[in-house]
Amino acid sequence: xxxxxxxxxxxLAGAYVVGTLRGPARLRFARACAGSQNLRSAVHRWEDQLxxxxxxxxxxxxxxxxxxxxxxxxGARLTAPLTRTLSWRWALAxxxxxxxxxxxxxxxxxxxxxxxxxxxxDRMHPLWTVSRSADSNILEIRALQNVQSSSRSxxxxxxLPGQGNSPVSLGLLxxxxxxxxxxxxxxxxAMLRSNRLAVSLEPLGGSPTGAPTGPVLILSDVRHST
Amino acid sequence: xxxxxxxxxxxxxxxxxxxxQDHRAxxxxxxxxxxxLLALLLRMLRTRDLAEDALQDVFVRVWRQAGxxxxxxxxxxxxxxxxxxxxxxxxxxxxxxxxxxEAVSEVSVSAARPESTLTQRTLDHCLNLLSGDQRHCLGxxxxxxxxxxxxxxxxxxxxxxxxSWVCRALSSLRRxxxx
Numbered sequence: 001x002x003x004x005x006x007x008x009x010x011x012l013a014g015a016y017v018v019g020t021l022r023g024p025a026r027l028r029f030a031r032a033c034a035g036s037q038n039l040r041s042a043v044h045r046w047e048d049q050l051x052x053x054x055x056x057x058x059x060x061x062x063x064x065x066x067x068x069x070x071x072x073x074x075g076a077r078l079t080a081p082l083t084r085t086l087s088w089r090w091a092l093a094x095x096x097x098x099x100x101x102x103x104x105x106x107x108x109x110x111x112x113x114x115x116x117x118x119x120x121x122d123r124m125h126p127l128w129t130v131s132r133s134a135d136s137n138i139l140e141i142r143a144l145q146n147v148q149s150s151s152r153s154x155x156x157x158x159x160l161p162g163q164g165n166s167p168v169s170l171g172l173l174x175x176x177x178x179x180x181x182x183x184x185x186x187x188x189x190a191m192l193r194s195n196r197l198a199v200s201l202e203p204l205g206g207s208p209t210g211a212p213t214g215p216v217l218i219l220s221d222v223r224h225s226t
Numbered sequence: 227x228x229x230x231x232x233x234x235x236x237x238x239x240x241x242x243x244x245x246x247q248d249h250r251a252x253x254x255x256x257x258x259x260x261x262x263l264l265a266l267l268l269r270m271l272r273t274r275d276l277a278e279d280a281l282q283d284v285f286v287r288v289w290r291q292a293g294x295x296x297x298x299x300x301x302x303x304x305x306x307x308x309x310x311x312x313x314x315x316x317x318x319x320x321x322x323x324x325x326x327x328e329a330v331s332e333v334s335v336s337a338a339r340p341e342s343t344l345t346q347r348t349l350d351h352c353l354n355l356l357s358g359d360q361r362h363c364l365g366x367x368x369x370x371x372x373x374x375x376x377x378x379x380x381x382x383x384x385x386x387x388x389x390s391w392v393c394r395a396l397s398s399l400r401r402x403x404x405x
Contacts, residue, residue, distance in 0.1 A: 007397075014396035017308070018368045019315045020389075044304075049403050051304045052346040053368055054311075059261030060268055066278045067256060073282065074289045076249045171290060184286075205291035210316065 003032050003039055013042035017050060027209065034203050034213040075181045113140050117197050119157070119173075119220045120144075127218075128173055130157070130197065136188050139170060140180040147175045155217070156206050158198040159190040167198065172206050195222050237302035244292035252289055259303065260285070263310045270314040270371040280317055284310045311371070318371050352402035360395035363388055 003009055015021035016029050033039045113131035120126035127147055131140040141157065158167040168190035171179065183191060200207070201214035237258065243251030263284060267277040287309055353361055362381075366372045374392060378385040 010400045011393065011396055014400065015392070018364065018392070018396070019311070019371055020367050020374055020392050022319065022373065047308045048301050048304045049345065049349060050368060051301065051307060052349050053365070054266050054307050057262070057265035057269060060264045062260050062264050062278055062281055063274075066260075066281055067253075069282050070252075070256070070285045070289075071249070073286045074249070074252065076252075205293050209312075 003029075003036060009039060009042050013039065014046050017043060017046040027211070030209040030211075031213045033208065040203075072182070073184050113138065116224070117220045117222050119197060119199060119218055121218060128157075130170075130220075132183075132191065136192055137182055138180065139183050139187070139191070140178060141171075141173060142178045143174045143176050147173070153214075154202050154204050154206060155199050156202045156212070158200060158212060159187070159194040160196045160198055161190045161193040162195065163193075165190070165193070167212055169207065169210065170197070172202075173199065191222075195224075196220065197222060234302050237306075241288070241292045241302055244289055252285070255288070256285060259306055262303075263306060266307060266369075267310055267314050269369060270311070271317060276317065277314075280310065280313045283313050287313075311368075315371050319373075348403065352399050355402055356395050356398055357391070359383075360391045360398070363391045364395045364399075367392060 003012070012021060012029055016026065021029060029039075033043060113133055115129050115131045117130040118126045119128040119130060126144050128144060129142045131142070132138060147155070155173040157170040157173050159170055160167050168187055170183075170187060170191065171181070173179075197220045198212070198216050199218040199220075200212040200216050202212070203214075207213050237255065240251045240255040240258075244255065260281060264277055264281050267280045267284075268274065271277045271280060284306065288306060353364075356364070363374075363377055366377050366380075367374065372380070374388045375385055377383075378388040381388070
């Protein structure tokens with residue numbers, strides 16, 4: 001499809017933003033967006049101009065546990081949030097358990113990590129190592145050299161659970177240094193089920209769709225401990 | 227009641243700090259924007275648990291992709307609202323949600339807003355150029371996340387008619403918004 005035709009581009013961008021572009025066509029369009037500034041601009045223009053339609057809503061304050069979970073998932077907390085209101089006895093018991101949990105979590109965070117994959121074009125030129133803790137809660141990605149990419153693109157790491165399951169993003173790969181963070185339940189499950197990892201080229205900031213949109217550049221095997 | 231839009235400059239500054247992994251900035255951003263985003267997620271997903279799950283995903287994504295916004299240079303709230311809507315659409319499509327006729331409420335796409343900005347007034351003007359059916363279909367798809375199949379069944383029109391209305395509505399809006 002010729003996405004560079006202005007009228008078609010605008011129509012598809014509008015349908016994408018409104019949500020009426022669906023299924024494989026939506027995915028194809030999202031992939032095309034990753035490689036076309038014109039398409040991205042068309043999408044952004046629709047998003048900005050239709051925004052007032054969303055503003056006729058009464059605000060709703062989220063429950064406190066939502067923020068707790070966000071903190072946990074973004075790595076600002078070491079322990080999973082409690083989700084129930086507790087009586088004081090349970091709170092006391094929970095407090096003790098929580099203290100133990102914190103100790104365990106701290107221990108996990110600083111426990112030795114095992115390298116489960118070496119990611120690179122070939123064995124002679126590794127670019128990153130991917131390590132995880134014994135319980136697979138912590139993921140560490142280490143850049144082995146200064147990895148080059150354009151200023152408008154990024155490398156994203158994916159777990160490939162197989163058996164018809166969609167790839168699950170494990171986050172952006174660092175160009176230098178090390179990223180160490182706690183995995184969400186979904187990421188951990190995908191990591192444990194995956195025998196391979198993939199690296200795709202994505203727009204800066206990562207895939208806009210939650211699935212790989214750019215070319216898959218690297219596939220690497222995962223070594224599961226026995 | 228509408229939610230006053232947070233200052234875009236403030237939101238952009240907070241997102242820049244998020245890109246540098248500043249959790250305090252994420253906290254401030256959450257306080258300013260989460261009630262608005264949860265409201266629009268609730269309108270699409272209809273249950274609080276689902277909407278709050280989506281809100282979590284949205285803020286985790288905002289945290290990880292805050293750097294992407296700096297490149298885009300759009301309105302900060304539009305960026306986060308779009309992430310929220312796309313997440314809700316994924317959840318709706320993933321569970322093949324069905325919304326019956328009784329759940330399809332009239333959409334207030336032309337409702338007067340207390341503090342109309344130029345963008346809002348322009349959009350209102352362009353929406354008023356659409357037919358009532360076109361406006362209604364567009365609102366159901368955009369605000370509530372309904373598929374064109376859902377809209378057709380719910381309103382008692384053929385899918386072809388609904389697709390045609392949505393297509394013409396988008397063309398007409400584009401022409402008007404560009405003029």
